[in-house]
Amino acid sequence: MGVTKDRSVLIDGSQGEGGGQILRTSLALALCTQRPLVVREVRARRSRPGLLRQHLTALRAAATISKARIEGDRLGSSEVRVHPGPVRHGDHRFAVGSAGSAILVFQTVLWPLLCAPGRSRLRFEGGTHNPLAPPFDFLERAFLPVIRGMGAQIEARLVRHGFYPAGGGAFEVELEGGHRLRPLTLTERGELRQLRARALVAGLHEEIGERELLEVEDRLGDGVALGERRIEVVESAGPGNAVLIEVESAAITEVFASFGEIGRAAEAVGRAAIDEAREYLHAGVPVGRHLADQLLIPMALAGESTVTTLRPTDHTITNAAVIGAFLPAAPTVTRGPSTLATLRTGAAG
Numbered sequence: 395m396g397v398t399k400d401r402s403v404l405i406d407g408s409q410g411e412g413g414g415q416i417l418r419t420s421l422a423l424a425l426c427t428q429r430p431l432v433v434r435e436v437r438a439r440r441s442r443p444g445l446l447r448q449h450l451t452a453l454r455a456a457a458t459i460s461k462a463r464i465e466g467d468r469l470g471s472s473e474v475r476v477h478p479g480p481v482r483h484g485d486h487r488f489a490v491g492s493a494g495s496a497i498l499v500f501q502t503v504l505w506p507l508l509c510a511p512g513r514s515r516l517r518f519e520g521g522t523h524n525p526l527a528p529p530f531d532f533l534e535r536a537f538l539p540v541i542r543g544m545g546a547q548i549e550a551r552l553v554r555h556g557f558y559p560a561g562g563g564a565f566e567v568e569l570e571g572g573h574r575l576r577p578l579t580l581t582e583r584g585e586l587r588q589l590r591a592r593a594l595v596a597g598l599h600e601e602i603g604e605r606e607l608l609e610v611e612d613r614l615g616d617g618v619a620l621g622e623r624r625i626e627v628v629e630s631a632g633p634g635n636a637v638l639i640e641v642e643s644a645a646i647t648e649v650f651a652s653f654g655e656i657g658r659a660a661e662a663v664g665r666a667a668i669d670e671a672r673e674y675l676h677a678g679v680p681v682g683r684h685l686a687d688q689l690l691i692p693m694a695l696a697g698e699s700t701v702t703t704l705r706p707t708d709h710t711i712t713n714a715a716v717i718g719a720f721l722p723a724a725p726t727v728t729r730g731p732s733t734l735a736t737l738r739t740g741a742a743g
Contacts, residue, residue: 402430410712412439421456423720425506431476444470448494452502483512490520493561495527511572522556522563525653532649557634575696583680584644588621597633609664639671697723
């Protein structure tokens with residue numbers, strides 16, 4: 395990371411975990427700060443490096459909301475340049491055109507639109523339940539309530555499920571920007587209120603969901619009761635399946651997901667979801683690993699924020715480093731005992 399001769403922020407896309415989050419975070423913050431951007435070695439550590447369709451959609455979405463001049467906006471491109479203009483609100487539709495995650499496109503344009511005054515109505519089309527990205531349920535029940543608590547004015551509605559590999563999903567968002575985010579402190583989870591489990595089934599036998607939920611119940615262990623379990627048969631462009639574990643506590647609701655795929659036993663899908671939830675419950679922290687990663691940008695925009703979480707992934711560490719190239723309130727990670735960690739941002743300048 396650094397600065398080019400024309401004062402653009404220079405980001406090395408091969409750093410850390412070397413994935414698409416580096417590009418998305420860079421795009422969002424380039425628009426928020428109105429600083430030109432160069433990203434080199436885009437997704438260099440992936441088996442298919444360069445821009446895939448969902449990354450290209452995110453790049454063009456960023457250009458759309460800011461009238462930015464962009465270079466390198468083609469599939470497979472390993473370098474992109476962005477010269478942002480002022481962020482403008484409006485009615486927009488962003489279509490990935492594949493099962494690539496529409497959620498990740500949303501996360502690219504969210505922060506610039508929240509930073510700028512005005513109202514937007516947005517429609518995102520593509521994958522809504524993709525194993526390589528947060529599902530819409532995580533967005534709706536875990537992420538959005540936290541940022542609304544920070545002062546964000548935003549609502550989202552699922553229109554249609556879109557599972558990998560068919561895609562075809564859609565969701566809509568309405569938001570009002572220009573309201574400064576309040577600092578976030580989430581260091582205690584509080585009393586456990588309810589544990590819920592759902593199995594989403596599209597174009598498949600309901601028995602798959604039943605087997606998944608039985609595995610969830612079998613692995614819960616003593617002292618934790620499942621308050622609700624249900625199978626939801628949903629419509630989608632193609633077959634799909636997911637298990638969603640929702641942990642509602644006094645301070646926060648967390649969501650953990652696992653996805654079915656060809657050759658993977660239903661029991662393995664249920665086991666993966668409940669094992670992640672059990673790790674979270676055992677740790678006693680309020681914020682899970684994936685939510686911690688998603689909260690880094692709003693924490694840095696708000697300044698002086700603190701959350702306690704599980705020991706972060708390389709994804710989170712890399713994301714924090716990229717944020718530090720744009721914002722003075724860069725996140726820091728302090729490792730605690732065992733598998734715990736604290737994420738902090740300082741006072742924004």
